[in-house]
Amino acid sequence: MEAKTKDLWVFVETNEDGTAKNVGIELLTPGKMMAGKQGGDLVAVVIGCGVDEAVKAANEHGADKIIVVDGPEFKHYTTDAYAIALVSLVEKYGPTSMMIGATNNGRDLGPRVSCRLNTGLTADCTALDVDEETGNVAWTRPAFGGNLMATIICPNHRPQIGTVRPGVFKKSDAVEGKAEIVKEDLHVPVDQIRTQVLEIIKELDSENVDLEGAEIIVSGGRGVGGPEGFETIKALAKELGATVGASRAAVDAGWIAHAHQVGQTGKTVGPKLYIACGISGAIQHIAGMSSSDVVVAINKDPDAPIFDVADYGVVGNLFEVLPVLTEEIKKARG
């Protein structure tokens, strides 16, 4: 389709309690720059149920305009309801570009929407820019397990769409919001939603495995040695208010659930602080965490490749280092 405006959209995914997922608010930061280069407005699109908090967050973090779709059918994410809503909004307003956070739901929704609109989608971007002359977004993303970066463009189809990894961009400072807020009266009939949630099973050992939204992650690998070893990891994580991650080796060994896995076959994360304990640093793991702001690695093997990406590398036994570190943090925080 033809773009009707030069606007850039950020899809702000919401939680069931109506708050915004971090990534949507993070994306307003590069969105501001990109919309400026494209000569249009930055528009946040908020879909969910009881989303006042999410709208407020988008307003305080730089959106020029906010399009809101609010209804009970959007409380729990479904591919069908969200795709119908987002596609009809795009067809109505005709943005030139759109970004979606690369969460599980975002990566479920993105291809469905772009295919229905017969346009291009670039997955899992970690860097963004705009060519001011053409308005083309340069979507940069890792491929081959992080071994290669590719910059993708979508020159002849609009809107150009990309999913962007959580944690890559930082939320801007909150300011007083001045956005124009447009409430769309849009509803999806129940019979058009073809999947149903029969049961929700929360992880027992942890109320929080939100690795993608985590500010601090403490991860354990083969060096942790067993499920008991993860208690040492969890103790540090608890002290730091961190989320527990794991390498593939630890997950494959059955020491911890796959939901904790960081890396190519797990989650891609970008916390402020990533502490890798007993993780050697296979390229697949590094692909999943290399956009972290600060990386700390603790490993017995001084030649472990994880040290190549670490800002602080401790050569030593994690069971000697971690308890002392946990203790020091506890002391400092009183």
Added chain:
Amino acid sequence: MNILVCVKQVPDTTEIKIDPVKNTLIREGVPSIVNPFDGYALEAAARIKDKNPDTKIVVVSMGPPQATAALKECLSIAADKAYLVSGRTFGGSDTLATSYILYNAVKKIEELEGKFDAIFCGKQAIDGDTAQVGPEIAEHLGYPQVTYGLEAELDGDMLKVKKEVEEGVEIIGVKFPCLVTFTKPAWDPRYPTVKRKLAANRAEIPVLGDDAFPDIDTSRIGLKGSPTNVKKTFVPQRKTGGVKIQESDGRASAQKLFELLSGASII
């Protein structure tokens, strides 16, 4: 029950090295494997067949003629029939064009094998990592989708899929026909048996080539039919200049680390 599993032959990304001089990927000598996530999709289909022996499992792959090897591997593990989609006009397709070709392939294969109740795909391929082709095939077909599946089982007229979400797992019910993409489950996929392996080696794999889809819109396939294209590729910069800490013992190292982290206001 008739299940189609979509598989891709990929380079084993764990074996890829960087040429330190030219700063490019070294692809020579890198073994080709069945994309591991597609292996989980095949295993999920095989588990349905374990309980429902009248299930037929067909695999399809789009790729160069060498991808026959990946299809034979699937035959040796659990598949009953395999098709290769391979043609020069398909080359250079992005995910949207690829999904459109595969959609045409699904329609074609259904003429030969009967309608598929479910299409299983891997969550993503480990070379491109896009996770787009599965949902895009579902969209072309107009089918409901469930992504990040761990397991699937039949329940009357519905497929029950265990789906991985951030907070744990959900059980999703979806009616047939549907498309499910699979991520890594708790179990390992089964191995080929010798008997199946021998049969797979002898199997003829039909090729759906450039002229297999007379109704295909050629403006939507290949490099020219792809909305996205690659502007450039480069090898990422790795961080350098990290601080190495190796004190006399673990306690001293931990204290040094704490000083550095708190000094830099990181914790």
